[in-house]
Amino acid sequence: MELEAIRGSTPWTMWDVTIHPLGARRRHTSGQGLALIPNCHIPAWAPTTARARLHRSTILSILGPYHTFTELTREIPMEPEVSELPKGLHIEVVDLTTWVVLIWVATAILLLARQLRRWRSEDVAGQLPPGPRRWPVVGNIFQLGLGPPHESLAVLARNHGPIMTLWLGSMSTVVISSSQVAREMFKNHDVALAGRKIYEAMKGDYGNEGSLITAQYGPHWRMLRRLCTTEFFVTSRLDAMRGVRGKCIDGMLQFIMDASSRTSSEISASTDGIDLGRFIFLMAFNLIGNLIFSKDLLDPKSERGAMFFYHAGKVMELAGKPNMADFFPILRWLDPQGIRRNTQFHVEKAFEIAGEFIKERMESTENGGCDGIEKAKDFLDVLLEYRGDGVDEASRFTSPRTINVIVFKAK
Incomplete structure (x- = not known):
């Protein structure tokens, strides 16, 4: 050629x-x-x-x-x-x-x-139990309708029974709409159903398996549960914290009085009233802070407490948002809404502040406590004094990061 x-x-x-x-x-x-x-x-x-x-x-x-x-x-x-x-x-x-x-x-x-x-x-x-026919990719999401979810689920339950399976994207969900069935599940089959779905917002590099909320059922989870039931939620401990609860309620009332005592010009210039829900949330947050750290986490005089409150509030806000990556796993690596990335940022910031509280308490414990002054034992003291068998359970909690995961996720 x-x-x-x-x-x-x-x-x-x-x-x-x-x-x-x-x-x-x-x-x-x-x-x-x-x-x-x-x-x-x-x-x-x-x-x-x-x-x-x-x-x-x-x-x-x-x-x-x-x-x-x-x-x-x-x-x-x-x-x-x-x-x-x-x-x-x-x-x-x-x-x-x-x-x-x-x-x-x-x-x-x-x-x-x-x-x-x-x-x-x-x-x-x-x-899986029967349920409505699902669409490819989206599952039964559109069948929930635009109204309140509980109303849509009640309508579906009339057609498919008290136990039905819904697919939210690729996530399977079993819906129980009968009190008798729910009692049977959580009373007689609680161990088989003890697993939990970990959402993308709760995953990260901060060790979600160490928390009572996000850890799967096993020796570690049973140990944390035992600590809560025997050391934290017992009647004697709750009675000992009665004064702390009263102090937090008094603080909430003071916050409300300060907000309501604004001048008439400030009230006329503002279109918002007093948000009682916010003050109740602040009271609950301070109560948890006193039960865990013996500190007011939202104190006008404490900059660290205010920053911890801000970052912890952002974590709860992001964790409660619907995340497309939970329903469509192919989007996990993209994180299209940035929920996991932003949650990771605020968790790390909250860990830094809580880590300072833990470090101060550990140093105080090593130096002999509070100069002989007796005080009510909080949840952090229980964790620092814990001694396990060293086989299925940790022999003791010596890492501030491990305690941080348990304490922060327990909130």
Whole structure:
């Protein structure tokens, strides 16, 4: 096949093709795809766009008995003349865009089929209760409607029974709408149902498995639960903290009085009234802070307490937001709403402040306590004095970060 090298950047046209026996001329090399093939025109049956011009996104393949030339991606102006190709040769014009679209469509179909097969296997293997038919990808999300969720669930329960399965995206949810069934589940089958769903906002590098709220059922969770039931929520401990609760309530009333004693000009300039819910939340937050750290976490005189309150409040706000990554696992690595990233930031900031409280208490304990002054034991004291068996449970809590995880997530 007579070939002539392309020189410069001038356009070139295609002319006649001469066939030589195999071995009579130079063998096929990688550079021949960019060579000049003289006097070969696109036939009349080729697409109109190909007859006019071949663009860079087009592959031109000339297939013959001995040679195959591909990937002529140079912009090639074509002459309008039409001539017949030599016998045994034909031209294929392939649009890369079409192939890319076909590949994407085939990949999407395969992924959808795989997801449907996985859903079917989960229904059979897990023996989930019946429920409304779900849509691909979104599940039963749209069947909940735009009204209050409890009303939508009550309507669905009338058609599908007191136990039904809903799919919120790829997350399976069993809905119980009967008090008798709920009593049976949580009284006789509580161990089998002790696992919990960990949402993306609660995952991170801060050790969510160490918390009583987010840890899965096991020795560590049982140890934390035992500490709470025997040391923290017993009647004697609650009676000992009666004065702390009274102090927190008095503080809340003082906050309300300060807010209501504004001047008439301030009240007329403001359109907002007194937010009692906020003051009750602040009171509960301070109560928990006193029970755990023996400190007012929201004290006008304490900058650290105010910062801890701010970051802890942001964590609770972000954890309560609906997160698309919880319903569609393919979005986890994207974190489209930034919930996990922002939660991680505020948790780390809260850990820094709480870590200072823990470090101060540990140093005070090592130095002999509070100079002989007796005080009510708080939850942090219980953790510092804990001694486990060292097998299934930790022998003791010596790491401020471990205590931080337990204390912060217990809030």
